Amino acid sequence: MTNLTALTIATARDKLAKKEFTAVELTQAHLAAMDRHKHLNAFIAMTPDVAVARAKESDARLASGKSGALEGIPLGIKDLFCTEGVQTTAGSHILEGFVPPYESTVTQKLRDAGSVMLGKLNLDEFAMGSSNLTSFFGAVKSPWKAKTRSDDLVPGGSSGGSAAAVSGYLAMGATGTDTGGSIRQPASFCGIVGVKPTYGRCSRWGVVAFASSLDQPGPMTRTVRDAAIMLKVMCGHDPKDSTSAPMAVPDFEAVLGQGVKGLRIGIPKEYRPDGLNTEVAALWDCGIQWMKDAGATIVDISLPHTKTALPTYYIVAPAEASSNLARYDGVRFGQRVEGKSLDEMYSKTRAAGFGTEVKRRILIGTYVLSAGYYDAYYLKAQKVRALIARDFTEAFEKVDAILTPTAPTPAFGVNDPQDDPVAMYLNDVFTVPASLAGIPGASVPAGLNSDGLPLGLQVLTKRWDEETMFRVCQVLEDAAQFPFLKVTP
Amino acid sequence: MSLDKATVRRIATLARIEVPEAELEATAETLSGILKWIEQLAEVNTDAVAPMSGGTDLKLPWRSDKVTDGGQRDKVLANAPDPQDGFFGVPKVVE
Amino acid sequence: MSYIIKGDTGEWEVVIGLEVHAQVISKAKLFSGASADFGAEPNMQVSFIDAGMPGMLPVINAHCVQQAVRTGLGLKAKINKRSIFARKNYFYADMPQGYQISQYDMPIVGEGILVLDMPDGSTRSIGIERLHLEQDAGKSVHDMHATKSFIDLNRSGVALMEIVSKPDLRSPEEAGLYLKKLRSILRYLGTCDGNMEEGSMRCDANVSVRPVGSTELRTRCEIKNVNSVRFVMQAIEHEAMRHVDVWESGGKIDQETRLYDSNKNETRAMRSKEMAHDYRYFPDPDLLPLEFDDAFIAGITSTLPELPDDKKARFMKDHGLSAYDAGVLVAEQENALYFEEAAQGVDAKLANNWVSTNLFGLLNARGIPITESPISAKNLGRLLQLISDNTLSSRMAKDVFETMAETGKDADAIVAEQGLKQITDTGAIDTAIDQIMAENADKVEQYRSGKVQLMGWFVGQVMKATQGKANPGVCSELLKKKLES
């Protein structure tokens, strides 16, 4: 029998239907791989009992011919999605032991489609980070190693557990969430596909909130087709989320293979700053050539407010987070540190429950919203955000899609010094503008640098046009012939 | 704008996060560094620009006035650190 | 009605603005599907949204939006077709999300007017600054444990309308009238039951004082959550005196939030509000702007009832009632409806007398609302008709009224049972008069020699002889004729 963990979702789907193996066998192969690769620390909690029970149900449905779109497919769930009866921590000490009595809309949809939950994936605390170093449950290690160094590398973040699990064959796919690049950047670091759909495509109900106007769930898989299959299941209107789009869900898989002939692909000059990593720049040029070869027209464009996106993001996101995280107060759920007074209990609970980066962002967010500073910071950021969104609207009058690098660098070392928060924030320089504009974006693994580390290219389209995005991604994937990690049987 | 210790103390109180006296200085320094970087936004001309406050321009959906939820005290209290006779317990609030 | 505080240094006037939190009448909460009813077991009417659980999101209740617009229209206010929900951030034990979803710089309702009906029959317009929608907090119970407070989230998320007046009120009495009038309008509209004791209407009063003649606004204090009209008036009176004392003794009033203690009749600064307010309002990113069109407003306008001011004007114009009488009748919609039904086909002043004096007297004595009156409006109306067509004298009518109140029977049945028909038949009265005149020749003589005051005595005798059934008018007419012939 072939190594089951190496299959794509699309292939496994067909083989399960043909009864070449059972869902339980497929699940157990993944549970075994998870066990073998515990050192990656990709999972905060493995849920083998849940997985096997659901796989058995899948086999029953497969036998009766009543299978769903992801029947029997083992997936990892980022530990930011509330899962009924299964601990959900958001990577934070403050939520340690929290067992939601409800299931997030996205994971419910995945469950209803027959997928099997393998466990809850590690992440940066409250999804704040680009390295997975801020998790209370320890750093995740990338399954990738550089040629020239032997130390462990970060998987990127915040969906670092998801990226590590999918690239390391511990899960066929995983859910991620993307606030400023948290799906796309780790996908780039780990050499997988990561899709952040249009804001409003996937319900946020039951997803622990970081920054409400930016957070968006999405799939992380090894192929573009798998991402299309998974996204179709994950998205759709949810009356419980007031920002969820009341729109029909397109069949994303159906557009794959339509190619990019005749499409206009925009290349924004602002994404090539002085000093851009030369290998990243070179790979981008490669991507441009692939597009031309496939019959697309390349159009040079300008997104003039690109440079302002990161500082804008680091006002908007912490401001929203400072408010969203106020509910972690030790009263109704989560950890509590007792105090003599209510305020003392709050202050001690939150000081002990949150990590350094989370506290830093809450304080920044509190400051930029506070009396006397609101206009200069928060209101200003909202206005600049409008300009950034306008840049994209104007660009999409000239082009059908935009191609850029996903991240400015390949993965760095787990132990590389990280003393400057702003330097860390720069990881998201290419992903944050699309987050602010609410447009869809995807990262496709496009090649390795000279040190053998994955680099991704990012595809952006206008709101609600994931179909064009998937067409471009498919062409990139076909051209790149990305060398995935070798699977150890 | 660089933050002083008093400001950090004030926002930490607003945010209900205890910051030990000994850490105030270092925290002020880190936060000031981030703020200094953020302040490049001041250079952007935003005259006559309407602020964008949400992630989407969809219309706010309304639900009908029906009782569809509640009656689940056990679940509501299931994760409470200090449940008390069907209530959430907290240190006594004196008014 | 000018209210002046005479201090040692001169005369002071008080400047008052009221913020009223009115619970919206709705089945479910503002942003969740849990019930908004009163009185459930603790935490039994709580959704995960109301408990601020991770990942929970608000979805707005359309009916609450309608109720807010309806109230705005009732206050003749500007309705904002686009408004914004904002988060008001602060920590409190019974506020689970760590913020209250409220409205800040763009409320659903803007400026309006509330007309006070002054005791002398005049009116005074008080400006409404705004009305916004927001969520209520839960409830903290402090007396169940020595060292702990207990939190019940049943109220968490219930829809409130915060109605803010301009600082146009100038006396405790005006504040009381304002609250009563607002409550009346809310009840007419059916948007809030106005029950201050149960907390479905709560009042914060902003109070400051200034020397008479001055137009400055001095530092104000906010007195929180006073739970009856009387206490609001007392709290304002006390607070105004305190301000005068402080200013006159060379001190300074600090802007602060204070609590009224009705037992001690004093206000004191609230401990929990000591820290500087900094609510860090910002638009709630979980909710998009609240928008509706003119058709939505027009639909609500078309269902508005006749409101107290219009009703009062109509009662004055159509029924010839005085401003005072009309004002009393329209204060409660049920009273006005009762009056209108009872007054059909009879003189309005007669009807007003019976409703305002006899019926209200009866209800007051029994301590019951008009909706539980033992005498229905229809039955009282019939009684008034019997008075109008001279079937009953007013004395007989009072007896019938008493019997109606005791038995709930209608007037016709009682009149028939007790044979209470008034005698207007001149024959029967003639006979009685002749007999009385014959038996009292001396009195007849005195009358005829000029002692006309005896007329009353004669009428009384005739009434006595007819067991009160003689029509007094007919009676005195016949007597006069016979005595003077």
Ligand SMILES: [Mg+2]
């Ligand atoms: Mg207020």
Ligand SMILES: [Zn+2]
């Ligand atoms: Zn309020």
